[in-house]
Amino acid sequence: MITWIYRLIVLLVSIFVVVNLVSKEKIKDQANAVIVLIPLLLRLLMIK
Amino acid sequence: MKRKHISAIIILIGALIVTFYSGRMFLSMYQEEPIVTGPGVSSVVKLSTYFPGLEGSYGDTDVYIMKGREPGGSTLVLGGTHPNEPAAYIASVVLIENVVVKKGTLYVIPRSNRSAFTHNDPQEGAPQRFYIETPFGERWFRFGSRATNPVHQWPDPDVYIHAASGQQLSGSETRNLNRGYPGRADGTFTEQVCYAIRNMINTEGIDLSIDLHEASPEYPVINAIVAHERAMPIAADVAITMQSNEVNIGLEPSPVNLRGLTHRELGDSTETFAVLMESANASQGRLRGRTDEALVLSGVDPMYEKAADLGRLFVPYDENGHPLEVRVARHLFGIESFIISMSSYDGNKAMIVSEIPSYQNMVSRGVGAYLLPVE
Amino acid sequence: MRKLSLLIIIIAAASLFTIGCGGDESVSKTSQQESAVSVQVSVKALEGPIAETPIILTSAGQSADVKMIESLLKKGGMEYEINEVLDSSGLGEARTLVIAIGGSSKGLGAAGIDAEDEIDRIDALLKEAAAKGLTIIGMHIGGEGRRGELSDKFIKASVEFVDYLIVVEGGDKDGMLSGIAAENDIFMSRVGSIVDSYGALKKAFP
Numbered sequence: 001m002i003t004w005i006y007r008l009i010v011l012l013v014s015i016f017v018v019v020n021l022v023s024k025e026k027i028k029d030q031a032n033a034v035i036v037l038i039p040l041l042l043r044l045l046m047i048k
Numbered sequence: 049m050k051r052k053h054i055s056a057i058i059i060l061i062g063a064l065i066v067t068f069y070s071g072r073m074f075l076s077m078y079q080e081e082p083i084v085t086g087p088g089v090s091s092v093v094k095l096s097t098y099f100p101g102l103e104g105s106y107g108d109t110d111v112y113i114m115k116g117r118e119p120g121g122s123t124l125v126l127g128g129t130h131p132n133e134p135a136a137y138i139a140s141v142v143l144i145e146n147v148v149v150k151k152g153t154l155y156v157i158p159r160s161n162r163s164a165f166t167h168n169d170p171q172e173g174a175p176q177r178f179y180i181e182t183p184f185g186e187r188w189f190r191f192g193s194r195a196t197n198p199v200h201q202w203p204d205p206d207v208y209i210h211a212a213s214g215q216q217l218s219g220s221e222t223r224n225l226n227r228g229y230p231g232r233a234d235g236t237f238t239e240q241v242c243y244a245i246r247n248m249i250n251t252e253g254i255d256l257s258i259d260l261h262e263a264s265p266e267y268p269v270i271n272a273i274v275a276h277e278r279a280m281p282i283a284a285d286v287a288i289t290m291q292s293n294e295v296n297i298g299l300e301p302s303p304v305n306l307r308g309l310t311h312r313e314l315g316d317s318t319e320t321f322a323v324l325m326e327s328a329n330a331s332q333g334r335l336r337g338r339t340d341e342a343l344v345l346s347g348v349d350p351m352y353e354k355a356a357d358l359g360r361l362f363v364p365y366d367e368n369g370h371p372l373e374v375r376v377a378r379h380l381f382g383i384e385s386f387i388i389s390m391s392s393y394d395g396n397k398a399m400i401v402s403e404i405p406s407y408q409n410m411v412s413r414g415v416g417a418y419l420l421p422v423e
Numbered sequence: 424m425r426k427l428s429l430l431i432i433i434i435a436a437a438s439l440f441t442i443g444c445g446g447d448e449s450v451s452k453t454s455q456q457e458s459a460v461s462v463q464v465s466v467k468a469l470e471g472p473i474a475e476t477p478i479i480l481t482s483a484g485q486s487a488d489v490k491m492i493e494s495l496l497k498k499g500g501m502e503y504e505i506n507e508v509l510d511s512s513g514l515g516e517a518r519t520l521v522i523a524i525g526g527s528s529k530g531l532g533a534a535g536i537d538a539e540d541e542i543d544r545i546d547a548l549l550k551e552a553a554a555k556g557l558t559i560i561g562m563h564i565g566g567e568g569r570r571g572e573l574s575d576k577f578i579k580a581s582v583e584f585v586d587y588l589i590v591v592e593g594g595d596k597d598g599m600l601s602g603i604a605a606e607n608d609i610f611m612s613r614v615g616s617i618v619d620s621y622g623a624l625k626k627a628f629p
Contacts, residue, residue: 003202022056030056034063038070041063046199047071048167269529271568275487277533284490292618298568299487303532362568 007044014040077166077176081189083110083141083158084420088148088403090115095157098251099244101233106200107241109162111248112144113155120152121397123256123387124249124320126310128159129225131192132169132332134178134344135375136260138189138415142376142405143383145420152399155254161225161241163200165192174331178341180372181414184421191344194332195223201237211235213307226259229313242313249318255397256282256390259310259324260379264333265352265361265370269326272298273382276315276322282393283323286385295381295407321390325382327375328363335360345372377410464601466611469587472629473610474558476502479517481509483545484538484577485530488565489523495621496521501628508534510544511551520552521560521624522585525569526577538573542580549584560627561585563600564617566593575599583607589623591616 014037021033042048085092091113096103127140140158147154159165168174168191179186198204201223208222209215211232221227223238231242249257256279263270275283280301287299302311302322315322330336330349337343337351348369356365363370384404391398405418480496480503482489489507496503503521506513514520522545531538552559561582563569570578582588582603587610590600595613604611612623 018060021059022053024056025052027055027059030052030059034059037060037063038067041067042071042074045071048074048199274529280487280490281494284487284494287487288491288494288617291616294616296566296568298565299491300527300529301485301487301490301533303529304535305532306529364567 010040010044014044077190082422084145084422086145086420088114089144095244098248099240101240102244106163106166107237109157109159111155111157113153114147114149115153116149116151118151121255121390121399122153122252123399124155124254125383126157126160126259128165129161129259130194130261131161131165131190132194133262133329134191135262135327135329135372135379138372139260139376139379142380142418146403146405146418147401148403150400150402154401161196163196165190167193167197169193173339175341175344178344180416180419182416182419187419195220196238210308215307226310227308229308229310230317246314246317249314249320254320256386257310257314257320257322258383258386261324261326262329262332262375263326265328265330265363265365266333266335266355268362269300270328270362271296272300272326274300274302274311274324276302276311278315279321279323282321282386282389285389286382289385290381295378325379327378328370347371373410373414376415377407380404380410381407464598464605466601466604467608469610469612469626472627473586474519474560474627477517478503478519478521479509479514480505480521482507483522483524483581484526484574485534485541486525486527486565486569487530488525488569491564491617492523492562499621509548511547514552514555514557517557519558519560521562522581524561524563524577524581525565526573528573538576542576545580549581553584559585560624561588562620563590563594564620566591567596570594585609587627589614589620591620
C-alpha cells in the first residue's frame with residue numbers, strides 16, 4: 001500500500017515538473033526541469 | 049504551436065530516450081550470471097524451502113548442496129552477503145563448480161543477498177560486471193551493492209534499530225544482510241532472508257557456518273578470521289595452519305556487543321560454529337582511485353600504494369595490488385582448513401572434501417582455470 | 424588595489440600549494456625509509472631453561488592471539504590453564520605466567536572492558552606475579568598486524584616486566600620490542616612464524 005501511495009506522489013511530482021517544463025520560455029530552464037524528471041521516472045517505474 | 053512548446057516536446061522525448069536506455073542498463077543487473085553445477089553438486093534447492101515467506105521474492109536464492117556418500121559433519125559457506133566483495137562470491141562459485149564431498153555435507157549459498165546483486169551503489173562509479181578468462185571463453189559476474197536493492201526494501205529509517213538487541217545503527221544498515229541476523233519472519237525483507245538462513249542452519253543441523261567477506265584496505269579487521277567464542281579453538285587452529293603456510297591472517301573474537309552479524313548471531317541462536325573471513329578489496333575502499341573492472345580483478349591502485357606509504361593501511365600494499373586469485377585462494381584455503389580442523393576437533397563432525405583448489409594452484413593458475421564451461 | 428589583492432591571493436595560494444606538496448613528499452619518503460629499514464637491536468638470547476610448569480596463560484590486550492598460543496600449548500601437550508582476564512588474585516599454584524601481548528578492539532569489546540582497565544589489570548597482575556617469584560614469559564605473535572596505537576599501549580605496559588620475550592619478527596621491524604628487551608636486560612627470541620614461537624617457548628622449560 002505504502003509503495004502505491006509513494007508512486008502516486010512521485011507521479012504527481014513528475015506531472016508538476018512536466019507542467020513547469022512546458023511553461024518555461026528558455027531552453028536552459030527546460031533542460032533544468034528535465035534533469036529532475038529523469039530520476040523521478042526511473043523511481044516511478046521502480047527501476048532504480 | 050509556440051517555439052517553447054516545440055522545444056519542450058523535443059526535450060521530453062530526449063528525457064524518455066535517456067530514461068529508456070538508463071532503465072534498460074539498470075534492469076540488466078537483474079540478469080543472473082550462470083553458475084555451473086559441478087560434479088559434486090547433489091541438489092539445488094531454494095532458500096524459501098526453509099522459510100516459505102520468501103518464495104517468489106528476490107530474497108529467494110539458490111542453495112547448492114553437496115552431499116557425500118558417507119554421513120558426517122556439515123558446513124555452510126555464505127558467499128555474496130555483500131555483492132561488492134567479489135572474492136567472497138567467486139570463492140563460493142569455485143566451490144560449487146569443483147568440490148566433491150566424500151563424507152558429510154557442504155551447503156553453499158553463492159548469492160546470499162540476491163537482491164543486492166540487482167543494483168550497485170549510486171555515486172561510486174563501480175562497474176556493473178567483471179569478466180574472467182577461462183580455457184573455454186569468458187565468464188561474467190556482477191559487481192553488486194553492499195545492501196539490499198531499495199526497490200525491494202524501502203524506505204530506510206533514520207536510525208536502524210536491531211530488533212533482537214535494540215542496537216542503533218545508521219538507517220541504511222537496515223538493508224545490510226550482515227546486520228540483520230538472527231532475522232525475523234515478520235521483519236523487513238533483509239531480516240526475512242536472515243531468518244531463512246538461520247532456519248536452514250537449525251533445520252539441517254549445520255555444524256560450521258563460514259561467511260565470506262572482503263574489506264577495504266584501510267579497515268582494521270582485514271585478512272582476518274572473526275570467530276564466535278564456541279568456534280575459537282577451531283579458528284585458532286586454522287589461523288596457525290594458514291600462517292605456517294605463509295598466508296598472513298589474523299584472528300579476532302566476535303564482540304558480544306556488536307549485534308546482527310553472522311559470527312555473533314548465528315553462533316548465539318544456533319548450534320553452528322560461526323566464523324567470518326575477510327580479504328583485502330580495494331574496489332570497495334574509500335581511498336581508491338579509478339574504479340573499474342581492472343581494479344576489481346587486480347587490486348592494483350596507485351592511491352592505495354600512496355596510502356600504504358603514509359602508513360594508513362592495515363595490509364601491505366604495493367604495485368602488485370591484491371589480485372582476485374590471491375583473495376579467492378585465501379578464502380578457499382581458509383574453508384578447507386576449517387573443515388579439516390573441525391573434523392579433528394570433533395570426530396562426529398568429520399568431513400572429507402576433495403578438489404578444493406590449493407592456495408598455490410589458485411594463485412599460479414588463476415580463477416579461470418577453475419571455472420567450468422557454460423552449456 | 425584590486426590587482427594587488429589578486430596578486431597577494433595568488434602568491435598565498437601558490438605558497439600553500441608548494442608547502443602542501445613538499446610536506447607530502449617528505450612524509451612519504453620518511454615512511455618509505457621506515458618501512459624499508461628493519462631495525463636490529465642486539466638482545467640477550469636464552470641459553471637454558473628458566474621456567475617450570477604449571478603454566479597460567481593470559482592476555483594483554485584481549486587479542487585472539489592468546490587462543491592461538493593455547494592451541495600450540497594443547498598440541499604440544501603442555502600443562503596449562505587459561506584465563507584471558509586473569510587478575511592478581513588468580514595466580515594460584517602456577518609457576519609460570521605466559522602473557523599474549525597485543526591489542527584488539529574487537530577483543531576488548533568481547534571482554535566488555537576498555538583499554539585503560541586492561542592496562543590496570545595487567546600492571547597489577549605482572550607486579551603480583553613478579554612478587555610471587557613466577558617466571559613471566561611474554562609472547563608477541565601477531566606480527567605487524569599487532570602493532571599500532573592500541574597494541575603498543577599493551578606492549579609498553581607489559582614487556583618490561585617479563586623475563587623472556589618471544590616475538591614473531593614482523594612485529595619488531597622498528598626495533599621497539601627488542602629495544603625494551605635490551606634496555607631491561609630481558610631474554611628475547613625473534614622467530615619467523617607463530618609455529619616457531621612454540622619451539623622458542625619450549626626452550627624455556629626443562
